Structure formats: C-alpha cells, structure tokens
Amino acid sequence: MKVGIIGVGLMGHGIARNVLGRGRFELCFLDHPGNQPVDEILELGGTACATPAELAAQSDVVILCVTGSPQVEAILTGENGVISALKPGSVVIDCSTALPESTLRMGEAVKARGGDYLDAPMTRTAKHAHEGQLNLLVGGDEAVLDRVRPVLASFTELVEHVGPLGTGHRLKLLHNYVSVGFMTLLAEAAAQAADANVDPKRFVEILAKGGGASVALDRMAPFITDGDREGLPFFVSNGRKDIEYYRTMSEQAGAHKTIADGIHAALTAAVDSGHGQAYVPELVRIFRKG
Known part of the structure; x- marks a missing residue:
C-alpha cells in the first residue's frame, strides 16, 4: 500500500518517520508551512506533494493529522481536495481531534467517491509518535480497519476498534x-x-x-x-x-x-x-x- 499523510506536525512527523522506517511503505506528504522540518522524512524516501489532490491520486491510504474539523473538511472537500482525486477503494484515516457530526459528513462524502473512512484519533504524546508507540481509538467498519492494520502497526502500540464511524472522535x-x-x-x-x-x-x-x-x-x-x-x-x-x-x-x-x-x-x-x-x-x- 502507498501511504499519503497530510499534517507533518508534532504528531504527524512521528507517524511519517515510522510509516517509512518501520513499516517500509512508500510515503508522500503534503508540503505545507505548518510541517515540522522534513529532512528526515525526505532522507527516508518520502516525497512531497503540492496539493491534497496530488497526494490522494497516488495513495491507497490517506492519513490526516491536522488541527480539527475545519481543517479536515477543507482538506477533503476544498479546491484540489483529497476527495477530488481519491482512488476508488482508498481509505482515509482521520487521526485528528474532530467533531463526531463532521466526521459522519466527511465519511459520507468519501463513501460517495468510492472510498472508506475511519476516525482514528490518538491518545498519547509527540514522544510516543516519534517512537512509534501511539494508541488509536478507531471508529468505522472493522473490515476496513483490518485492511489497513499493517500501516497502523508501523506507528502504534495499541489499536482499538471502538464502534461505528464517529465513535473514535x-x-x-x-x-x-x-x-x-x-x-x-x-x-x-x-x-x-x-x-x-x-x-x-x-x-x-x-x-x-x-x-x-x-x-x-x-x-x-x-x-x-x-x-x-x-x-x-x-x-x-x-x-x-x-x-x-x-x-x-x-x-x-x-x-x-x-x-x-x-x-x-x-x-x-x-x-x-x-x-x-x-x-x-x-x-x-x-x-x-x-
């Protein structure tokens, strides 16, 4: 699976380095001024994308690690957003902290494009992200979760399926x-x-x-x-x-x-x-x- 990540901040940087280093998946990331320095990500083989759409077009799994619901909605549905170029069968994993009602709306939008959506917020710190020991609370279809577990395993210690979409958030x-x-x-x-x-x-x-x-x-x-x-x-x-x-x-x-x-x-x-x-x-x- 090819992985894309949007949000290489304090938490996302750790996710990215472990997807590459431990998981050995191909990874692209959105080039954004809010990112932490990405030298290590580039050295490990990560590639930068100019827009969310460009990232989505080459990813089987898209990980979102941004501030909250307004940012998630803009990234998914805005101009050159993820949904505009999402490949059928792709999985969007929202690791942000977001409002459950927004999560349900975004899940429907991704589903209409032929993709699947999981809310998978984190309950540990940036140090745990760096060390690949995050815990995730995952809402959504358990069969979809099982498909992406190899990716999640690269940066987590514990992944819990907690219920239908929105329950994680x-x-x-x-x-x-x-x-x-x-x-x-x-x-x-x-x-x-x-x-x-x-x-x-x-x-x-x-x-x-x-x-x-x-x-x-x-x-x-x-x-x-x-x-x-x-x-x-x-x-x-x-x-x-x-x-x-x-x-x-x-x-x-x-x-x-x-x-x-x-x-x-x-x-x-x-x-x-x-x-x-x-x-x-x-x-x-x-x-x-x-």
Whole structure:
C-alpha cells in the first residue's frame, strides 16, 4: 500500500518517520508551512506533494493529522481536495481531534467517491509518535480497519476498534476533556501552592501519595518542580480547542457541561492574554497571581 499523510506536525512527523522506517511503505506528504522540518522524512524516501489532490491520486491510504474539523473538511472537500482525486477503494484515516457530526459528513462524502473512512484519533504524546508507540481509538467498519492494520502497526502500540464511524472522535473528546481538565485543575492548584511558597517537590509528593496521583500529575510534575515543559509539548490553544469541541458535542447531545464551561473559561483567559502557544504545563506559571 502507498501511504499519503497530510499534517507533518508534532504528531504527524512521528507517524511519517515510522510509516517509512518501520513499516517500509512508500510515503508522500503534503508540503505545507505548518510541517515540522522534513529532512528526515525526505532522507527516508518520502516525497512531497503540492496539493491534497496530488497526494490522494497516488495513495491507497490517506492519513490526516491536522488541527480539527475545519481543517479536515477543507482538506477533503476544498479546491484540489483529497476527495477530488481519491482512488476508488482508498481509505482515509482521520487521526485528528474532530467533531463526531463532521466526521459522519466527511465519511459520507468519501463513501460517495468510492472510498472508506475511519476516525482514528490518538491518545498519547509527540514522544510516543516519534517512537512509534501511539494508541488509536478507531471508529468505522472493522473490515476496513483490518485492511489497513499493517500501516497502523508501523506507528502504534495499541489499536482499538471502538464502534461505528464517529465513535473514535467522540471517545477522544471525552478522553481529552478529562485529561486537559485534570491538568488545568492541577495547574491552578500548583499556581496557588507556588504563590503560598509551598515547596513544589513536597506538593507533588503529597498529591502522588494520595487522591491526586494521576497521569496528569506525572506529566505536569517536571514543570511544577523544575520548570521543564518538554514532557508535554501540547499547546494551550489546542487544549482550549478540544474543550470547545467537547462543549459543542455536549450541547448537541443535550449533556451537562458546567465543569467544561469553567475549564474553557480558564483556558480562554490564558489564550486571550497571549499564551496560546505556551505548552499546557506552563499554565502553572500563567495562573500565578501578579
């Protein structure tokens, strides 16, 4: 199978290098200013394409790893979009974090062209992407998933089929709401602790021994204790976007979202004050008084 990837950013770069290096599949990628440096991808044999249509025309599997639903829809249905040149029988795998209702619409558009669509959002970090150890939550036809498992195996540790199309993105938003929510709450507590001159190492130690023990604490602790943000290279603006999507999904479902509204307000304040490109652990600093 020939693979194309659109979105060679923090996560997509790791996917691309492993599709080439571990999977040994032919790979093309969309040349885009938002890409991470692609020297390694080119050295491994990857080739650049000027448009999504050009990429789709030479790919059996198209992987999308972009910011969210507006970008996915533009890439698929826009001028020179993927759907305009999609080969019958091709599979589009959307690894982005997107709205389930948009996913269903895009799935129908791909199906009308003779292709298949899977939503396969990721639940790990850029470090895991680089190491080929991502986890995927896959929605869609399980038979289609089985066809592309060899490609997915090149950059994942765990691939879970979670239900029909859209279920992957729904679960990803639920996951990110809990994950980003925990980290936002933790950052606010850590900021207050720092303002009160509580020893940061002691703060982390006490939480780790009690009800505050969590993956969120593990990922935030290096910044709380040593100012090291690199353990979680995830932008505050992306965290806010995920919470926005969760709130939209909740509104469409008629679900409760009071706590989500509070998290969204906290992250929006950080973005509006110029910290959108800070990493989530830096919320500890952003939330401090003064």
